[in-house]
Amino acid sequence: MVQEQAPQNVSLQFEDVHQQNESYIVGMWTFLVTEIMFFGAVFATYLVYRVANHTAFWEAHLRLDIPLGFINTCVLLTSSLTMALTVHYAQRQMPKQQLLWLSVTMALAMAFLVVKGFEYHHKYVEGLIPGPNFRFEPAEYFRPAQLFFSLYFAMTGLHALHVLIGVLVMAVMAVLIAIRHSSVQDFIPVELVGLYWHFVDIVWIFLFPLLYLIPR
Amino acid sequence: MALANGHDSHTHIVPIRVYLLVYAALLVLLVLTVGAAYLPGRHTLLNNVIALTIAIAKAVLVVLYFMHVRYSTRLTWLWASAGFFWLLIMFILTLGDYFTRHWVPAIGWE
Amino acid sequence: MKGVQLLPEQASTFASQVDLLFWFLVAVTVFFTVLIGALVVYFALRYRRGSTASRAGAKETDLRLEISWSLIPLTIGLIVFVWAAKLYASAYGPPPENALEIFVIGKQWMWHVQHPNGIRENNELHIPAGRPVKLTMISQDVIHSFFVPAFRIKRDVLPGKYNVVWFTATKPGKYHLFCAEYCGTQHSRMIGWVYVLEPADYEKWLASGGEARPYATASGAGTMAGVSTASLKEAGEKLYTQLRCNACHGATDGQRGPTHYGLFGKKVKMRDGTVVTADEEYIRESILRPLAKVVDGYEPIMPSYEGLLNEERVLQLVAYIKSLESSTKVAEVKP
Amino acid sequence: MSVTVAKPGEVRHNYLNAGDTVLSWLLTTDHKRIAILYLVSVSFFFLVGGLLAGLIRLELLTPQGDLMTSENYNRVFTMHGVVMIFLFLIPVIPAVLGNFLVPLMVGARDLAFPRLNLASWYLYMAGGLIATWAMVTGGVDTGWTFYPPYSSSYSTSQVTLTIIGAFIIGFSSIATGINFIVTIHKMRAPGLTWFRLPLFIWAHYATSVIIVLGTPVVAITLLLVVAERVFRLGIFDPALGGDPILFQHLFWFYSHPAVYIMVLPAMGVISEVVSCFSRKRVFGYHFVAFSSVAIAVIGFLVWGHHMFTTGQSVYAGMVFSLLSFLVAVPSAVKVFNWTATMYKGTIDLRAPLLYVMGFIGLFVIGGLTGLFLAALATDVHLQDTYFVVAHFHYIMVGGTILGYMAGLHFWWPKITGRMYPEGIAKLTALVIFAGFNLTFLPQFVLGFLGMPRRYHWYPEEWQMLHVMSTAGAFLLGIGFILPVFYLLWSLRTGALAGPNPWGATGLEWKVDSPPITHNFEQTPIVTEEPYAYDNHHEPEEVFSGTGASTTKR
């Protein structure tokens, strides 16, 4: 392909850095909109069934571990803060601090996944995985409770998948920063990952009260 | 590469103090939701409203400060709100069906 | 190959009303299609390159024109909307009090019909002309759709939920019954006939237990399932004792469970404060999933009968409970 | 404008001869080459879908259903629907013409994210291959709507695989949508304000918004069906505690707006072509531009009109019906404005314009019959009958495909540098128009008579109408096969086009045909309104009658 003269670090299709940065930010937000709708559809499903099976969902939610959920919420909120700090230092061109806070964020994200893993394991032990081995007392609520846990796993599973993707992306980013790769000298890549990460946090902000804190 | 003049004139660097304040607010709100869920008595509707209001407040804080929408262009505002707005449409029209299932057609429509 | 048929038969009160609207819409469609088609062709020829037609006064925009051609379609649209919505509300609204009640069960791939007096039919439905008929329908598996083109009615038949449709047939005859919602391999064979009988013939048909058949069955279009001796509610009554429902449900409230006398159509207050009208759907749900809605003042002790009863038996129980008129005065809850 | 163009006869570098290894195509990030990749793959799937349509029509020739078994018939129409909708009609105009033209029209060197663009093609191909694989290993028989509980608990066909294919294609669509949105917002050439944008761009913008807001919903919904199928999670099957109507809500939340994904880009094409061959500005530019946005917005609020007979609440039905009538208004505005554009124009009746005229007529019929379905009482009778089948084929084949044909012919010289043969192209347009009406007009009658759709068997008295429809389908098939031959043929023998064979306005006509890899040698500066045909001097060739210089390469 013919390489034309273009300022460093500005892709060929863009006029200048400013246009490029703006494009990336707008592009990321547009992507986040698709994510909102993606999760939104499951939330809508959840709302419809919760309205229809209020009592049963309440019974079922008692099996969730509120303390663990609470800890995980704190973990995720903190990781959002550290991610914001990462971006802050990226903007101020301070790679060391940037790397530090990025690593903390990553560690928190993994902590979240570990806690989630424990929760899933408990559910498995208690026979709360929907399917042939699902057990629930009182038996009257068996079916709606199974529905609740179907949704619980669908929603938290999708969310956990997003966390996992976040961790992987952050890992790549950390390596790039460590080796001072040219593609991360700008703060935009970090900002984009940050936007994604905060979005994942927002999803959890809604998941926690909806699943764990159903009022009587 | 270092942008020519340190940083692009269009990027706003949010001071760390603001981040910390927002973080503190988020934690306070979190404690409030958990607390509200343990309120004695049966306040189904009220509780739901409280929980959701707090969740929305938290999300707004994150969007405005952590995600810098407060300092962004109108376009970013537009997209950030469009997503949530469309979600609302989906909820309202879908739930609208479920909530009106048992209504009987009004007199005069027969 | 038979001759070309261009118009469907009109055999219900609803049919002629729908057709009026239909032809109005056809008129609108033809009008606009011809108008626009003619203009496009005319302009293409008249203003073709090289023609000498005057181009003076050509406009790039004209707000008044544009507003009027937004408002005209809007107005026509609103007229059609109101017209159609009224008709729909009458057809899908509550059926008249005196409607004949018939139950329909859809399953892959047949229609099963239960008349209140116990007659059962498969893929056939006998009804009298001139009397409203209310069908309460449910599916045993996937979604089906009950469609009688000559009546212009159609209603999906869902699993897990009663759907109701009603109509008044006007013209005795034999009409197609189709399943209109795709339901699997034999979807196109899930068909049958609706026989509309003169009231007198209908009485005869009833009296003969469904044996008297004024119309010959077309080849391949369904067979009679035979006649049960008991009527629907008698069958339900037998089940009711068999399943020992009466252990908890007596003649009055204040037993372990609320009474079923006078329940149908009543407004029932639930534990969580909501008020529900006791219709077929509610009774069905109460039997299969009693804890979904717990009646105020009672403990949630009723066992679930889900999996123990097929839809046919549930229908019998529902029919029986509906037949229990209030012998004692049952206090009605105001909403 | 300070863009230099090639002199006739001079062979210049262009995007086509910028590299001819297979790899140079498979790894390209040039939006124009990606458009060509899409053109080839989309055409392939159209032929597959068309062959399946041929099978449907052959089967329906006789009422007894004797050509194939019911199982196979159900698979055939399902795969026809899936292929035509997900693999052909949704991507066709955005991914081929849109990909090629959006950067050119806004004066950019490429889309904002060229690698994402390439990825979208690979996603499309991956999804397409998975769907094809599902087809050859048994096919699907759920109907393209995948309604549970049939799809989740009863069907024994390749539902999971097909859905995964559709899911992946969804992401390809999203990638294209994001790319267009960012490009249109951020990469317009200096001076190219919103109201100087071609209407094609407005239409693609509106389309992209729908894609971005809608596609994720159907993606996750279909995924939930797969979860229910594979893990027996009870989400939509009532036997497991779910509600099948909820699936329909979520499915149509996307799939109704999706019909506007299919038609809006075609409307964009119509605006370009009609004004060029009338040599007049599009009448009421602002109304036409805003009507695209209005369709996109209101189009999101009407999905319940597919559910009038399901047991959805009567009130919800009324709201959805009312909104459906509102969405007809912006469509009406467009139709009237195009007609008014031709009034007192200087009309050059070329093949693209013939297709446009076909579009207008057939779209009006298709749209107005949509009103029969949006009206509650008539829909009760017509829902799930051939009336619906005829309605959507009128819009999708008579509308979108004719719009696509118009665009393909119109920009063919720009894409390939060669003219298509005018005479046979006009003839083909007429064959398609005739064949189309013969195929689908009888289906309106069938629907009114009560013929349900997805029926393998049908009552004898309706055979005559089916015979007509089948005959029409074969004429239509011939009509669609012809362009394949003459367009390919024109690649070698067509007259050289020159940069602007139609004397059209718009930035894409200011560069070479075919354009160079980076489109513009310098960023163009826009100083005039779109469609400024009056202050334009026509290139000589336009009036020479051949449409282009006859120099051979």
Ligand code: HEA
């Ligand atoms: C590109 C595709 C496309 C488009 C653009 C449309 C456009 C419209 N559609 Fe269609 N539709 C489909 C594709 C499309 N549809 C498909 C695929 C299905 C079946 C899905 C399935 O079940 O498999 C379907 C089904 C469908 C149904 C459900 C039928 C049923 O199953 O019961 C309904 C009901 O309201 C409907 C309505 C409409 C309306 C009101 C419009 C409007 O947008 C049309 C607006 C246009 C006009 C009105 C014409 C121009 C206006 C004038 C000339 C002026 C005069 C106007 C007035 C007097 C108002 N469509």
Ligand code: HEA
């Ligand atoms: C873009 C969308 C699109 C397109 C272009 C078409 C094109 C055609 N469709 Fe299709 N159709 C759908 C979308 C589309 N369809 C959908 C969504 C459904 C609903 C599915 C469902 O119910 O789930 C449907 C259903 C459907 C049915 C109803 C089936 C049923 O309910 O039982 C019928 C019946 O006539 C039909 C016919 C046709 C015909 C004759 C064409 C023709 O226009 C095709 C013409 C094209 C060719 C023929 C290909 C090119 C030519 C060749 C390859 C040459 C060789 C072929 C021959 C000589 C025949 N279609």
Ligand code: CUA
């Ligand atoms: Cu039953 Cu189709």
Ligand SMILES: [Cu+2]
């Ligand atoms: Cu629709």
